[in-house]
Amino acid sequence: MGRKYFGTDGVRGQVGQHPMTVEFALRLASAAARVLAPEGGTALVGKDTRLSGYMFEAALEAGFVAAGVDVQLIGPLPTPGIAYLTQKFGCRFGVVISASHNLYEDNGIKFFDATGSKLSDELEAQIESYLDEPALTFDSNRLGKAARVDKSRVVYQQFCASVLPPGMDLTGLKVVIDCANGAGYKVAPRVLADLGAEIIPLGCSPNGRNINLRCGSTAPELLQATVSGVRADVGIALDGDGDRLVMVDHLGRIADGDQLLYVIASDRKRTGQLKGPVVGTVMSNLGLEQQLANEGIEFLRAKVGDRYVLAMLRERGGVLGGETSGHLLCLDRTTTGDGLVSALEVLAVMKRTGRSLAELVAGMPKFPQVMINVRVKERIDPASAPSIQGAVQRVEQAMGDTGRVVLRASGTEPVIRVMVEAQEQAAATRYANELADVVRTAV
DSSP states (O other): OOOSSOBBTBEEEETTSTTSSHHHHHHHHHHHHHHHOTTOEEEEEEEOSOTTHHHHHHHHHHHHHHTTEEEEEEEEOOHHHHHHHHHHTTOSEEEEEOOTTSOTTEEEEEEEOTTSOBOOHHHHHHHHTTTTSOOOOOOGGGOOOEEEOGGGHHHHHHHHHTTSOTTOOOTTOEEEEEOTTSTTTTHHHHHHHHTTOEEEEESOOOOSSOTTSSOSTTOTHHHHHHHHHTTOSEEEEEOTTSOOEEEEOTTSOEEOHHHHHHHHHHHHHHTTOOOSOEEEETTSOHHHHHHHHHTTOOEEEEOSSHHHHHHHHHHHTOOEEEOTTSOEEETTTOSSOOHHHHHHHHHHHHHHHOOOHHHHHTTSOOOOEEEEEEEOSSOOOGGGOHHHHHHHHHHHHHHGGGEEEEEEEOSSSSEEEEEEEESSHHHHHHHHHHHHHHHHHHO
C-alpha cells in the first residue's frame, strides 16, 4: 500500500494549501486515532513556534477527543522531547506540529508510536486509508478529554542533562546556543545553563513568524560571527523543531553532521562503548567513510531520511548514525534524532579529552561536495528519465573512483537534489552544474 501524503518526515506543506488545512488536520487526527488508539488512550501533542501551530493544535485536539482519545497539550517542545515523553508518560502515540527547518509559511504533522519511534511506512499507509472517511464523533460518554501539561517539559530537560557522564558538568565552557526561534528556545538554554555553561543565546525570541529566519542550523552565519566575536569555545545551532544539529568551533567554522558523527563514533571506539556499525546515508561525505575505516569502524549507507538510518541501525545492531544535515541518532540515549542530546555528546567529548571542537573534527578529511536543489513541478523519480541517467553515467565515468554522484527526489517538497562529490572543488562544482542543467531540461 503506497503513501500519498506522508513523506520522509510526516505530512508537510504550505499552510492553507492542501493538505495543510484545518479540515485535513481534523480528518488526519480521526484517521490516526482509528489506527493508533482504536480502544482509546492518550495522545501527547507538541509543536514548534509557528503561528499556524495554534490552529492545527486545535484541529488535532478536536479530532482526537471526538474519536475517544485523551489529549495532553505540551506546547512548544523539540520533536525528540515529544518522542521521549510519549514513552515516558505511557501515551499511545505522540504528535508533533512542525515543518522542521522550513520557514513559518509551511507546517507539518508527524507521529510517534508508544515507544517514541517514528511510524513505519505501513502504519502511515493505514492512516491514509481512512482519510477519505468522515471524522469520527463518538457519543458524549465516550469522548476523550484534553489537558495542558506545559510544565512537563522539565522532565525532558532532566533527561537531556543526564546524558553527560556522572560527575561531569559544563563549567568552564562558553557556549553560544542558537535555537532558530523554534521549539528548543526554552529548554536548550536552560539545560546548558543548569549544567554550568556560560551561555549566549541567539534565536530565542520567537514571534510566530521568525522560526528558521536567518538563524538556526540552516542559516548559521550569525552564530559563526558571534562565536568568534565573543570568543566562545563552541556554538550550537538547532533547527526549528530541535532534531537537527550544526556546531561551530572557536574559530567560527562549521562542523556538520558527518563531522559530529565522526567525533562521537571515534570517541566511543576509543572508550570501548561503540556497538555495531555506524550508519550514514548515500549523501554522507566520503571522508567520513574512509576515516572510520582507518579507525576500524564499519560504515554503512542507508537511504536519505533518519527513519531509514534508524531501520538499518536496528537491523545491524548499531547505535550511532546520522545525516550530513545534522540529524544524528544515538540509540543508546534516544529513540530518534535529538539535536540537544547530540550536542551534549560532543561537549562531553570536549570536556573529557580537553580538546577543542576544531581539534576533534580535524581527524576527518572532507571531500568537497556540491549540492544543487532543482525545483520541479511535481515529484519525480530521476531514475525514470533516460536523459538524466545518461548524464549521470557520463559524469561517473569521468570521475572514476575519485568521486560520487547522487540524485534523489526530496521526500517533503517538489525538488530533485543533485549532489556531486569529488577530490577537487572545481570538479564537483562543474559536474553538479552540468547535471542540474540536464535535470532542469528533462523535467
